[in-house]
Structures are given as structure tokens and as C-alpha cells.
Amino acid sequence: MPKKSLQLTNKRKEEVIDACEKLYLTKGYQEITIKEISKEISMSRPSIYNYYETxxxxxxxxxxxxxxxxxxxxxxxxxxxxxxxxxxxxxxxxxxxxxxxxxxxxxxxxxxxxxxxxxxxxxxxxxxxxxxxxxxxxxxxxxxxxxxxxxxxxxxxxxxxxxxxxxxxxxxxxxxxxxxxxxxxxxxxxxxxxxxxxxxxxxxxx
The missing domain is CATH 1.10.357.10 (Tetracycline Repressor, domain 2)
Structure with missing residues (x-):
């Protein structure tokens, strides 16, 4: 994978993780869904599935x-x-x-x-x-x-x-x-x- 593409991939993964962390500080585990995570960032649910299956x-x-x-x-x-x-x-x-x-x-x-x-x-x-x-x-x-x-x-x-x-x-x-x-x-x-x-x-x- 080209360096810039890898950097972008890692950046997007970190954005997803950051959104999950933010939600976990205020919500219960069961309340947090990929849909909720997608609302926190400028990324659709299908895009998140490119990085994480669940x-x-x-x-x-x-x-x-x-x-x-x-x-x-x-x-x-x-x-x-x-x-x-x-x-x-x-x-x-x-x-x-x-x-x-x-x-x-x-x-x-x-x-x-x-x-x-x-x-x-x-x-x-x-x-x-x-x-x-x-x-x-x-x-x-x-x-x-x-x-x-x-x-x-x-x-x-x-x-x-x-x-x-x-x-x-x-x-x-x-x-x-x-x-x-x-x-x-x-x-x-x-x-x-x-x-x-x-x-x-x-x-x-x-």
C-alpha cells in the first residue's frame, strides 16, 4: 500500500477509535453501535466496515x-x-x-x-x-x-x-x-x- 494511502487508512482508523472512546465515556457498552459511532465522525457505516467488521x-x-x-x-x-x-x-x-x-x-x-x-x-x-x-x-x-x-x-x-x-x-x-x-x-x-x-x-x- 502506498505510504499516503496507509497514512490515510491509519488516520481514519484512529478517528473511529476516538469516536468509540468518546461514546464509551458517557454511554453503556450495549448502547454503542457502529451507527452511533458513524454519527460522531464524517464517515458512513459502510466506510467503517472497511476497517472493522464489528x-x-x-x-x-x-x-x-x-x-x-x-x-x-x-x-x-x-x-x-x-x-x-x-x-x-x-x-x-x-x-x-x-x-x-x-x-x-x-x-x-x-x-x-x-x-x-x-x-x-x-x-x-x-x-x-x-x-x-x-x-x-x-x-x-x-x-x-x-x-x-x-x-x-x-x-x-x-x-x-x-x-x-x-x-x-x-x-x-x-x-x-x-x-x-x-x-x-x-x-x-x-x-x-x-x-x-x-x-x-x-x-x-x-
């Missing part, structure tokens, strides 16, 4: 973009610091996740359905960038906590990543959920993505 593939592209941003921030920790104490590392890693609300929301609320309705090659793209996250996280641990064995790093990594899927629902309960917890006398403490992530990491890596 709504789920658009969300998957948004998730991939979020992981790419997160991966870059994790790798920046490695390049920006020679040494970090365990507490400093826990703070640094939790800080990288704080802006990734969309990543956490999609992963917790919609990922299974998105994967089920995306083509295999699109799903592979997501798995590749997810693996890059696993590797970047492990590289941080290896650099700043050199006394950890490979088995310990593996254990920390596979405790942390499943934990990520529960962050969004815990940090952002709905009003209905909070009311039900009050009525059931379930204790609940308001927290943030960064704080809840730090509190786990300091336990895992100290």
Missing part, C-alpha cells in the same frame, strides 16, 4: 491503544531510573495505571464479549500487546528487584494481572451498587486506581 473490533482496537500507552509508561520507568526501592517501584507502577481507566473498564466489563466477536487476527494483535505488558512489568521487577528469582517474578506477575480485572468495578461502583451495599451493611471504602494498585503492589514486592 463494534467489538473497534473496542478491541481501543483496548490495544490503551495497552500500548501503558506499556510505554512502564518502559519509561526502566529508562528514567537507575535504582528504585520497592516502595518507589510500587508507586511508579501504580502511577502508570492511574490514567488507564478505559483499559481497566473494558477489561473488567466487556472483554469476554469483545474477544468472542472479533476476528482471530484482531484478537492476536491484542494478545501480542498484552504479552508486551507482561514482559515490561517483569522487566521492571528484574531491574529494580534483582534479588527476586524468576519464579518469584512469575508469581508476582500472575497475582497482579488478574487483580487488574477487579480494579474498575471496585473503584467505580454504580449508585445502585452502593445503595445495595449500604442496605446489606457491606463496608466499602472509596479509593482510586492508583491507591488500590499501590496497596497491592507494596504487599507483593516488599
Amino acid at each position: 463494534k467489538e473490533e473497534i473496542f478491541l482496537a481501543l483496548l490495544i491503544r490503551e495497552y500500548q500507552k501503558w506499556n510505554a509508561d512502564i518502559l519509561q520507568i526502566i529508562t528514567a531510573h537507575e535504582k528504585l526501592s520497592p516502595d518507589e517501584l510500587a508507586h511508579a507502577l501504580s502511577h502508570t495505571l492511574a490514567p488507564r481507566m478505559l483499559l481497566l473498564k473494558i477489561s473488567a466489563m466487556n472483554l469476554y464479549e469483545i474477544e468472542e466477536h472479533s476476528r482471530e487476527e484482531r484478537l492476536k494483535d491484542y494478545k501480542v500487546v498484552f504479552k508486551e505488558s507482561l514482559d515490561a512489568f517483569a522487566s521492571c521487577l528484574k531491574k529494580f528487584l534483582p534479588d527476586l528469582s524468576n519464579q518469584q517474578i512469575e508469581a508476582i506477575r500472575y497475582a497482579f494481572f488478574p487483580f487488574m480485572y477487579g480494579i474498575y468495578p471496585y473503584v467505580y461502583p454504580t449508585d445502585k451498587q452502593k445503595l445495595a451495599m449500604d442496605e446489606a451493611q457491606v463496608s466499602y471504602e472509596q479509593t482510586t486506581i492508583e491507591d488500590i494498585t499501590y496497596n497491592l503492589l507494596k504487599q507483593l514486592i516488599h
